[in-house]
Amino acid sequence: MALKASQSLIEAAQSGDTQAITQLLAVTQADIRRYARRHCHASDVDDAVQESLLIISRKVTALRAVAAFSSWLFTVVKRECRKLGRIMMFRHESLDEDVAETLIQTRSQDALRTDLVRALESLPAHYLEVILLRDFNELTIAEISQQLNENAAAVKSRLHRARELVREYLLTCEEGSHRPTSTPR
Numbered sequence: 639m640a641l642k643a644s645q646s647l648i649e650a651a652q653s654g655d656t657q658a659i660t661q662l663l664a665v666t667q668a669d670i671r672r673y674a675r676r677h678c679h680a681s682d683v684d685d686a687v688q689e690s691l692l693i694i695s696r697k698v699t700a701l702r703a704v705a706a707f708s709s710w711l712f713t714v715v716k717r718e719c720r721k722l723g724r725i726m727m728f729r730h731e732s733l734d735e736d737v738a739e740t741l742i743q744t745r746s747q748d749a750l751r752t753d754l755v756r757a758l759e760s761l762p763a764h765y766l767e768v769i770l771l772r773d774f775n776e777l778t779i780a781e782i783s784q785q786l787n788e789n790a791a792a793v794k795s796r797l798h799r800a801r802e803l804v805r806e807y808l809l810t811c812e813e814g815s816h817r818p819t820s821t822p823r
Contacts (some may be wrong), residue, residue, distance in 0.1 A: 678719035757807035766799035
């Protein structure tokens with residue numbers, strides 16, 4: 639076992655012994671940190687360790703088998719790293735609407751059309767489909783939802799993300815070229 643925790647310590651923590659839980663957290667913290675360094679962004683390591691320790695302290699009593707502790711521990715850490723990574727992915731500073739409007743208005747109509755076509759072509763198929771149905775075919779959310787056999791909330795969410803990606807593409811374009819800032823999801 640890679641962890642320094644003994645079987646008796648894990649069993650005591652499983653039974654709800656607060657002193658054993660505290661000791662288990664102290665013993666496993668170095669392993670959690672090492673694993674978080676491998677799977678998290680450098681800026682997320684401390685947060686992942688803290689959240690993982692909190693989850694372990696709360697849920698160790700629900701652990702069924704002592705032998706599963708090591709893999710469960712690493713699953714908790716990995717899940718926290720992914721969660722923090724997703725949060726970072728969607729954090730961005732919004733551009734002032736006046737600045738965005740000015741950037742788009744300074745382009746010629748031909749350049750704007752070309753950039754719009756490129757922006758739409760850069761979208762993944764599931765985003766392109768929903769934006770074409772709504773903005774070009776002028777279907778309602780309910781009609782799109784029925785056509786795609788999805789709920790209205792999912793369609794609205796996908797449409798919002800598609801429009802954000804097109805907007806981001808247009809705002810990062812210069813006459814005739816595109817410098818992507820992120821990859822569409």
